[in-house]
Amino acid sequence: MATDEREGGSDRIETVEADDVDAADILGSAIERQEDPSLLTGEAEYTDDIQLPEMTHMAMLRSQYAHARLADIDTSEAEEMEGVVAVFTAEDLDVSGALPVGWDLDSLRNVDNPIMVEDRIRYQGDVLALVVAEERYQAHDALDAVDVEYERLEAVTDPSDALAEDAPVIHEEEGTNEAFDWDIGDADDTEAALEAADNVVELDVTNQLLIPNAIEPRAVVADYDPSDDLLDVQMTTQNPHVHRLLMAGVIDHPEHRMRVRAPDVGGGFGSKIHHYADEALVSWAAKQVERPVKWQATRTESYLTDAQGRGHETHGEIAVDDDGTIRGLYVDTKANLGAYLSTFSPSIPTYLYGTLLSGQYEIDNIYCEVTGAYTNVVPVDAYRGAGRPEASFIIERLVNRAADAVDMDPAEIRKKNFLDPDDFPYETPVAMEYDSGDYHKTLERAMEAVGYDEFRERQEQAREEGRYLGIGFSCYIEACGIAPSELVGELGAGAGLWESGLVRFTPSGTVRAMSGSSGHGQGHDTTFSQILANELGVDYDDIEVVEGDTDAIPQGMGTYGSRSAAVGGSALVESARKVVEKARKIAAHQLEADPEDVEFEAGEFQVAGAPDRSTSIQDVSLEAYLAHDIPDDMEPGLEATTFYDPSNFVFPFGTHVAVVEVDPDTGEVAFEDYVAVDDVGNQINPKIVEGQIHGGIAQGVGQALFEGAEYDDNGQLVTGSMQDYAVPKSFHVPEMETESTVTPSPENPLGVKGVGEAGTIAAPQAIVNAVVDALEPLGVDHIEMPLTNERVWRAAGGGDD
Amino acid sequence: MERTIELTVNGTDHQVTVEPRTLLIHALRDEMGYTGPNVGCESSVCGACTVHVDGEAVKACTELAVRAEGSEVTTIEALGDEDDMHPLQESFQEEHGLQCGYCTPGMVMTAAVFLEEEPDPDRAEIREALEGNLCRCTGYQNIVNAVESAAAEMAGAVEPATDGGTAVEEGGD
Amino acid sequence: MYPDQFEFHRADSVSEAVELLADNPDAELIAGGHSLLPTMKSGLASPDALVDISDLDGLSGVERNGEVTHLGAMTTYATVADDDDLWEDATVVAEAASQVGDRQVRNRGTVGGNIAHADPASDLPAAMLAANATVHVHGPDGERSVEIDDFFQGMYATAAGEEGVVTGIDVPEEGENTASAYVKKPAPASGYALVGVAARLTFDGDEVTDARIAANGVMDHGTRLPAAEDAIEGESVDADAVAVAGDAAGDSLDEYMVMEDQQASQEFRLQLLSAYTERALETVGERAGHM
């Protein structure tokens, strides 16, 4: 794939050092990340870097088959091997050992999800035995000495095959592989709309299974102190408190005697949200051997166990009148859930998917049905985007097909059906209330950046020369910061989706803040410090943000679903404001003024109209802790905690445009241009926003062109290493031109929306639309992802079938 | 089976006892405490384990420690420290060329020798040079920017490399 | 993952390496290690012993002997790819070496290890076939030379046999009227060749008088493409002749043994073979034009 040598982005955002930023500008400045020096010098500590005295190493034996009965297992030889401390099988487990699912649906058939297999193997990642040994290599040696007898069963890997009548049943007690049957929208109205419309365009698409591929594999170090029954777990987690809660139940350990910490975490993309058997087993094993135990997944093990994403087979129908007005949308999806329910898996193909099907459009009638299916693949759960990319993909592909059907330009049909800025808040037929947006603006900016009219001329000319250029639009919408807790509870969530933030002044006037968010590369220390410096008027360098420690932080829900800024950031804002309010009272007391007359700006309290009567928040902090002279009814100290529960989701949006050239002889796709115009609301740190967009796009490019977890008919993962599963490399990803517009969200005090997943949601359909557009003269109307060279070549007429 | 080997890491002589099968990356991380280079894939693809062996970028997961006997190994720890970073480390920070940081030590070490060999690369050459280092966070663009701007910075620097030695190898830990 | 235990021998001479291999049928030779170690780490290979030849003097380096360039077996891809003279003398070999794996792999992997391993999807076999190289093998019966056309025998199987050590490769200098090229379609994940085509053409004026064209990734070993060679010989490298040669590329192959995996079907591999044969010939044609 050719990468041109154009500068990346016409307006590259320059970073600045915090010292060079005026306090008033701290929010919105592209400050260099404070996280970076330790990451850049090897000083950072990831889980596998942790060394504890007497530490042992653990390895897990997984299944040779995706579906089998475990007839017999003999660990005697392994137990005798050099360095082996202990070998355990399900027989040794003395705890409940069943992984819970954190989201219920009315029709959900919940199934037992044991941390070690007693009898029935349902996917290759199932754990059959574990070995604890003195050294890593010894633990892995011993796995080969475990003798396992299997009775292989027929396997099924696709949801539609699993739902067929003659499919092997994975959870026999259920008698069916149907995990749930869910719908949203109005079936009758939608059917009527489809019947009444001038045209109905249909499309069947597969949204393939993807492997998240955080470059750091999952890892755990567990240390148990029997003298006070304390279990200290350090692990690769996006949400330590959630892991502590769930694991406490799985291994029957009191939650208050358990500490879960996230050291530096090397990426997550969803895969480190879920509670896996692995961390429960490491923790349990540490209690058994009463020595620290470390485990890090091998990459193949990650591929066999990290919850995968997507896995949809979807039939879509869009009703469009001849003038381009979209009348209705019908979507029927079969969703692959894998062998068991992962932590949040029931919510992904339902509430995070069906509710986004209105896209950026005014569509009066939408109906969506989703059938979840158990299969013999690894459990499927949230992966960057989680439900929203699937929704965006089917809409944006269908809109393109609708444009073809009525012979309209793909940009024009979008504009015709966009919601207008004054339509907000807008309630969709699929239960969402969009907060704010200006969809025309991002599309127009993108068209301008890409030179749309000029491109169409160039395309025409190229076609005459036998070259195939194409352009693809993706006008996406995202929903971040899933909320409020009461609503998600009604929808089936087993958790609240608030976030906690604690802001604590020290007596000397510096700030230590605790957030229940748990970053793993997003730069929370930097952005949260910016937020607090702005709110408190304290020097950026005098603020320390603490995340990822259940002992230090009140409670937390963690980082996923692009929620950290909108929810975690807002919690800190609210706490900062509480602190300021308390400080204002102390300041007023000290300045002998009415609190209402005391103004706060840039860290200074000042009596209105009396500039000489002022004090700093640092001085107030000292007073608060001295408590010699504070208001009578006030407790000493200066800190506040907030459990911020948002009133609604926030809805980032934007337009991405891909321009490609396709070689029909080889199926090769070369990027000519990639333009992204995103609106993620207010931006705390534009450089970090840009980085999130870039990374998201790269993963979208991966899905569109390269990636896919492939299983054979027996459920064997055949893309079992990085030699076989194509994580995009440096030259696979195009130079990206990123721009943004800013439409603040009215839903939170920062006016932010969320940016973590936008690129991944936006990119795939921009690229597929572009390739299909390029090959339109050859009669191509759809190609399944990933658009491998062979698929593109076949679609363009190559090959026999 | 085990044997004791001698090698120099970041300027320090080490004597370490390993099995013949012990991979260099595990000897560095587990036996000698150099946890800067990371293990990401084991299949010689991701490059998170990249270190310099006798001045060349090498995937330490695809080398046996016993074969590194007598070698000079340099890890990210020697490239620069937090108060005195290498131009590449500085440019990675300035250009936001890292997010989670797990691939970064390997990425920077590959880039460091690349810039010695090719002080004035274009963007396509940088992308080719980093083929053996996967990053899942950044989408590479800011990494390319970082290498590009470090190249400019290093070209303008007053200290030329002397007698074939490199700034990289002169670090110490 | 983690390799199984093995004994480690560092050979002091080629003869010692040959003896060690002969004495221990489950021993493997390790050169750069970039083919062997990944299979050992994944648990697929578990040799009882490794015989390391990386320290042997005289096995590495590039030497020019008249019209032949001798590549010591332990010469790294990077050394070959960075050798400006080789880009002149045997472009196809330098170009193929520059496309193996990535920078780090090229710094360690060796040309001898590459062809001895005989991975069907690696880059050097076709380049060596096109360059008409000669392989030096030291075996239990002493030293011998093997013409490259007789060297590759199957997947991971060569005329060096289990007990032979490849000590070096002679690459003849391309004459004044000869030009060559290597072009490759890498698999996106592994970087190995889905298809790689090496071509070396000798011209008399515009006319191709001799063609050596070979492919990687298509068959179970690097393979000459005689039908494409026949098609281009006697022609000039124009669009028509290139298209005919591209079409013919797969004709001489046993279709049954064409590789197939989830990356590319047999049918698509043959299509890529045609397209990349064309690209290789076009590139050689362009290069010849500048002579």
Added chain:
Amino acid sequence: MEFSGTVSIDGTTTEEVWLALSDPVMIKQALPGCQFLVECEDEDPDFDALAASAPEEDPPTLPEASAEDIAERAFEEGGHYAALMEISVGSVSPSFETVVTIEEREFPRMHAAGEGSASSSSFEMSSGMELAESEDGVDVEWWAEADVFGRVAQMGQRVINPVANRVVGRFFDQVEKQLQDVSTDSESSGGLRSRVSSLF
């Protein structure tokens, strides 16, 4: 993975081919990497014992062997056969302990199923063939279906197909070669054919 093909052998008869393909010794010789192939009692034989007792040298096959000897040792429907298969692919050379069961054997059709396991990997196969007279001799129509499990399936994707192709390809090359020998011998002596025919 599925494979199929037709092998044509000129100048021979279906009966001769049937007999040859019924001979475990000949099959053993045709299978690349096959260390031994012997009949066993059940589907769970002791491979160490079988390896120890396997004959050092193979008895003669057609055309040297007598038709009666071959008929004596021929595959039987319902019979189980144990084989040790070393599939060598460069440095990778797992030994698969394989048990094959003859599911159907009725002239001119045979169907066998088997499975083999090596350290952390295993395979299952099902294969069959049918003989048909052709103008010049005999067509052997064959098919095979193989599934691979475990480490080889995950890590060795890139080589499985070519290796399987090679095993199958070499097997039929070898069978064809041996059958050509048989037919050549029949033509020259004329004796074998009648001896074979008399067995049917």
